[in-house]
Amino acid sequence: MTDNEKFLFDLRGYHVLPDVLTEDEVALANEAVETHEHLIRNRPAGLAQDSEQLRRENGRGEFRQNPLxxxxxxxxxxxxxxxxxRLIDLFNEILGPGFRLDHGPGLIRMERGTEGHWLHGGATHDPSQYHNFRHGRMEAGLCVAAWQLTEVKPGDGGFACVPGSHKSNYRPPRSVVALEDDLGCVEQLPAGPGSLVIFNEALVHGTLPWEPDDRERRSVLFKYSPGYLSWGSPHAECPIADPTPAEVALYEPPRRTGRTKLPAE
Ligand SMILES: O=C(O)CCC(=O)C(=O)O
Incomplete structure (x- = not known):
């Protein structure tokens, strides 16, 4: 992780890395999504809660089978x-060596008319979501790697957040997270296909309704925790039939010491 990346992630609670996946990798991922269309289920609308700004007719599409x-x-x-x-390099720094997959991967597929998601996070009492700085380095709880399979342009909708709010002390006002009151602090993040958006789950963040009618949003989210922590239920076992040593390490259960450090190459 470069000094610039450390500075920006610590400052804002998120970072966008363009072109981490190659064009061929993005094309294969999109083909995989299309081939498994029958496994995508639209969840019932409801993530927008009672926000008029975020409400739309349809819920987002999600995989019913783990794509791994x-x-x-x-x-x-x-x-x-x-x-x-690239992800191992970033999270070795942010989450510490021995970080683990907490849950995911999850697909978010949105078409025009797909609702947003109420903004959440920020000064939460959840002890597994935090951002600290001690002994000369960042320490973070649950963090997200969101891979973009399609283009997100300014004004399209999709992921949005309040930069810096992973360190905020006051809970965000209801009118801000419902997007009813524009204080000018919520940002939508444009990102090209193949880019990796990392963010701290303690950041105030959520989803804006998807606006384009010629392009879907397809984002694949993996959530990672420090090696000693679990936000979700720890995995029973790695679901991959022929896992590599790195995949086995990422599926290790949480424990205080002794977890495998993943080399970032
Ligand atoms: O990517 C998005 O649209 C939001 C994801 C989100 O809210 C979350 O992962 O908690």
Missing amino acids: TFDRPWCEPFRRMLAHE
Whole structure:
């Protein structure tokens, strides 16, 4: 992780890295999504809660099967995302060596008319979501790697956040998280296909309704925790039939010491 990346992630609670996946990897991931269309289910609308700004008719599309278990070659792009060397480098720094996959991957597919998601995070009492700075380095709880398979342009909708709010002390006012009151602090993040958006789950963040009618939003989210912590229920076992040592390490249960440090190459 470069000094610039450390500075910006610590400052804002998120960072966008363009072109981490190659064009071929993005194309294969999109083909995998299309081939498994029958496994995508639209969840019932409701994530917008009672926000008029975020409400739309449809819920977002999600995979009903873990894409890491798809047959080859369809699992390959998702396995690439799970243990990508760029991601390992970033999270070795942010979450510490021995970080683990907490939960995911989860697909977010949105078309025009798909609702947003109420903004959440920020000064939460959840002890697994935090950002500290001690002994000369960042320490973070649950963090997200969101891989973009399609283009997100300014004004399209999709992921939005309040930069810097992973360190905020006051809970965000209801009118701000419902987007009813524009204080000028919520930012939508444009990102090209193949880019990696990392963010701290303690950041105030959520989803804006998707506006384009000629392009879907397809984002694949993996959530990681420090090696000693679990936000979700720890995994029973790695679901990959022939896992690499890095994949096995990412599926280790939480424990205080002794977890494998993943090399970032
Ligand atoms: O990517 C998004 O649209 C929001 C994701 C989100 O809210 C979350 O992961 O908690």
